[in-house]
Amino acid sequence: MAASTQLNFKSIKVPFHFKPASKQSLTPDRIRCAATAATHSKSYSITLLPGDGIGPEVISVAKSVLNLAGSLEGIEFRFKEMPMGGAALDSVGVPLPEETLAAARQSDAVLLGAIGGYKWDKNEKHLKPETGLLLLRQGLRVFANLRPATVLPQLADSSTLKREVAEGVDLMVVRELTGGIYFGKPRGFGTNEKGEEIAFNTEVYASYEVDRIARVAFETARKRHGKLCSVDKANVLEASMFWRKRVLAMASEYPDVELSHMYVDNAAMQLVRNPKQFDTIVTNNIFGDILSDEASMITGSIGMLPSASLGKSGPGLFEPIHGSAPDIAGQDKANPLATVLSAAMLLKYGLGEERAAKRIENAVMDALNRGFRTGDIHSAGNKLVGCKEMGEEVLKSADSQAPVAV
Numbered sequence: 001m002a003a004s005t006q007l008n009f010k011s012i013k014v015p016f017h018f019k020p021a022s023k024q025s026l027t028p029d030r031i032r033c034a035a036t037a038a039t040h041s042k043s044y045s046i047t048l049l050p051g052d053g054i055g056p057e058v059i060s061v062a063k064s065v066l067n068l069a070g071s072l073e074g075i076e077f078r079f080k081e082m083p084m085g086g087a088a089l090d091s092v093g094v095p096l097p098e099e100t101l102a103a104a105r106q107s108d109a110v111l112l113g114a115i116g117g118y119k120w121d122k123n124e125k126h127l128k129p130e131t132g133l134l135l136l137r138q139g140l141r142v143f144a145n146l147r148p149a150t151v152l153p154q155l156a157d158s159s160t161l162k163r164e165v166a167e168g169v170d171l172m173v174v175r176e177l178t179g180g181i182y183f184g185k186p187r188g189f190g191t192n193e194k195g196e197e198i199a200f201n202t203e204v205y206a207s208y209e210v211d212r213i214a215r216v217a218f219e220t221a222r223k224r225h226g227k228l229c230s231v232d233k234a235n236v237l238e239a240s241m242f243w244r245k246r247v248l249a250m251a252s253e254y255p256d257v258e259l260s261h262m263y264v265d266n267a268a269m270q271l272v273r274n275p276k277q278f279d280t281i282v283t284n285n286i287f288g289d290i291l292s293d294e295a296s297m298i299t300g301s302i303g304m305l306p307s308a309s310l311g312k313s314g315p316g317l318f319e320p321i322h323g324s325a326p327d328i329a330g331q332d333k334a335n336p337l338a339t340v341l342s343a344a345m346l347l348k349y350g351l352g353e354e355r356a357a358k359r360i361e362n363a364v365m366d367a368l369n370r371g372f373r374t375g376d377i378h379s380a381g382n383k384l385v386g387c388k389e390m391g392e393e394v395l396k397s398a399d400s401q402a403p404v405a406v
């Protein structure tokens, strides 16, 4: 049945052309499902990167959900599965094979599971799965990472915060993804004048990097509740003073957006004190990495949170925010909903297919409303299920929905 509660992700249009032209399908509809499948009028190529640990388990669920939602909305997906991360290291010796990057670039959108695991932890840096992920983001030129943190009413008690603090939280962290200290040079190890070992990194931003992420953030805030908080450390860091100056300079173009600034230490505190004060947060790479993980905990489980990484043109990269969870890999315990919701973001932000996206969001809500929970979000009175069964319940919900209005 259609969900009684809606997922509260507002539809936004980032100010760039992310939507690839849809192509006419040349093949007849062969996908079967219980509901009457629409004839395919559009066809998209999707690169799937299952990766490591629980990655293949959650991608398998998301692929089935995409296929069903697509078939019900007249969309055909052509999937190409490619190795990435530890799986690629084991098969071809590098974390991001050229063929994988080429396939990703040529597709309409990329859906990633997760990468990493104990097995590769001691590898040299260029042979770590995580290096493959950084190279993929660079290779796809995705500089804007959108991470929603929404407390679903059904899961308000899963939050580590009191219900009255957590309930109703609906925020979006817009994180700069391809600049700052994670990429800045110089970086490395060395010795100081006393001969002591040192290590160093550089936080550096060019004006175009701040401007393009600020623009995405203003546009995002405009489509949400019109509030944007820029987080920095401008009381200490020159790079942050520059960040604040550029964000402030853009504000006059968005008189309808209420801009505020907050130091990152305060933001970390405010996120657990009163998270409802935030609508859209924009921040640099490292602060965004940390704050979006903190925001994720407000929602109860890392297994529920999707993300989208977008560039100026070309395919977007969509992935759950969690890692490969080696502690539960291969045990059918993973929550697939973060990846399923990432597939919904793929449809909405990557392909502009809002009806199919809504169908998936509604199906997730419906499965939760019917009481199904994986271990990470389980509480007394609900039905504990594994990854596969959760996927089957989402499919049932998607299949039984009436046509979706957006």
Ligand SMILES: NC(=O)c1ccc[n+]([C@@H]2O[C@H](COP(=O)([O-])OP(=O)(O)OC[C@H]3O[C@@H](n4cnc5c(N)ncnc54)[C@H](O)[C@@H]3O)[C@@H](O)[C@H]2O)c1
Binding pocket: 054, 113, 114, 115, 116, 117, 118, 130, 133, 302, 303, 304, 319, 320, 321, 322, 323, 324, 325, 326, 327, 328, 333, 334, 335, 336, 338, 376
């Ligand atoms: N984008 C990515 O692929 C990504 C992100 C973060 C970490 N990693 C890598 O993943 C590996 C493990 O890292 P970690 O343990 O710090 O983080 P993690 O997100 O993999 O796991 C943290 C905890 O959350 C649980 N968890 C995560 N996803 C879950 C899900 N879908 N359902 C239920 N429980 C879930 C895990 O069981 C674990 O207890 C490392 O190699 C790390 O580098 C990859």
